[in-house]
Amino acid sequence: VLHEEGHLDCNEVAAEIAFHNPKIHFVWNSTLQEIKGKEEVESLVIKNVVTNESKEVKADGIFFFVGMVPQTEFVKDLVACDKKGYIKVNEKKETNVPGIYAIGDCTQTFLRQVVTSAADGAIAATASERYVKEKKQIDAILTPDSGKVAFLFYNPYDSAQIDVLTKMEEKLGETYHVIRQDITRQSLLYERLQMHNVPAAAYYENGQVERIEESL
Template identity: 65%
Template sequence: MSEIYDLIIIGGGPAGMAAAIYAGRSERKTLLLEKSGYGGRAKDTLEIRNYPGTLSDSGQGLMEKFHAHAENFPSVKFKHSTVTGIRKEDDLFIIETKRKGGLMARSVILALGTRPRELGIPGEKEFVGHGVAYCATCDAEFFKGKNIYVLGAGDQAVEEADYLTKFAEKVTIIVLHEKGHLDCNEISAERAYKNPKIDFVWSTTVQEVKGSDHVESLVLKNVVTNEVNEVPADGLFFFVGMVPQTDLVKDLVTCDRSGYIQVNGKMETSLPGMYAVGDCIQTFLRQIVTSAADGAVAATASERYVKEQEQLSEILGPDSGAVAFVFYNPYQSAEIECVSGLEKKLGGQWKVYRQDISRQDLLYRKLNLDRTVCAAFYKDGKLLEIKSAEEI
């Protein structure tokens, strides 16, 4: 584990690859780790029409362009491997992998993505790959001429149902809501209503998936009347939401109740030096364009973090003497005046460094500070005390 990267990116979806592009532009020594294919779930999208500058492209095609762009930078390397653990030792991250052993980095970007939500319905897990599926683009060809069902009423469910009609004889969408109430956009809904191969079952959920070697029938339950009905089926596609793949870091960073990683405007997690981007974070919109933007922000923020870390290491050496860091908010005029006064007061005894927390917040976060103006006093690299402006 002698080689140290400036940045390791875990996940090769659009967010991870955008981060690699920005890191490459800065000539940072970067490694992107991906356990399967580059592009994430975006590569399974049949057609993309809302990515700026791209009138129309397949998800696979657009992601290949992302990958080629990132590979163009000599400082960026790609490796296929599964990350099994992450820990931080002093100021370095140790990334444990199945195939590449331990890797070291000064900063890490998590682009972990999501996976389809499983409902735990009897028969669901048993028939995965044998009639139960979660990706239309991946598995549609296995259902040519078949009678299949789709569970869900959002954009993904309705759009994928429309796509499945290119292969299946009939597609029935199972909707939990009352008749005419879909959760998708109006264009997709209208298209589905007009598709002669699509039927709807309203106010209904799946109670059980049945069959022998393959799905043969579904037990459906009307949530209004509680009527149970078994119908013949050759397959069932689940489109009932996604789950963040964040188990790897749930004990390292702060996540919300659903498991999504919480970040600030710079994509910083609760652990300094670690960033999270794309679908694994709690965000209002999950699109390729927003994921790419996340990656750009995180790569830029992580570069500043590493530079600030290096600066602090130089300042706080074992023979650095008496050093004082004064933290302030530059958007408060009174605080700027206060800092100037403190510099004059401390200048004779201490070497004073101003810390504008809007740009230099690494030490501020490490010290778990929540107020300004205040100062941290060090002697030969060791923290002595922290005082407010009033106490100095």
């Protein structure tokens, strides 16, 4: 055990059971330095991380606890990782690169267990499906010959915003092709434009953003 005597990383119930198991001998403040043996495991060299002393212990075998080094070398030039190599993600499991998601043990997360990894997968699957759908819609609308388009961003759970939007639609309707964006479900463009308030509007001409209005 890497920690001081009595300190295990597992939960307290599991720790108590382990402490009362007469077959388990704990070696504290220590890390595995070497596995020795020819055909099979014969002994282990264990290093005390406090005293730096090493000692050899006879052993017939070893179970690897896989460890906590994320295997993210192959993506570290592609997406942002922290100093330890964990991939940085937001609550939708998006990395800093649009369209690339990361889940599970290799990400920055509080708890690394099967259930949290599976939950991450469900989040990323839903978020990525919405991303692809929204991106296709936006790409189809914002073309070089799309003319004047106004996106109106709103939160449908605030009825006052719906009133503002209805008035804006009437006002803009003659000049612009007006498209509503419910930011609780359609946030791609809103986030891409780094907007922070609703109701808000983004005006485009032939696929290019003209101006943004954040206090309607």
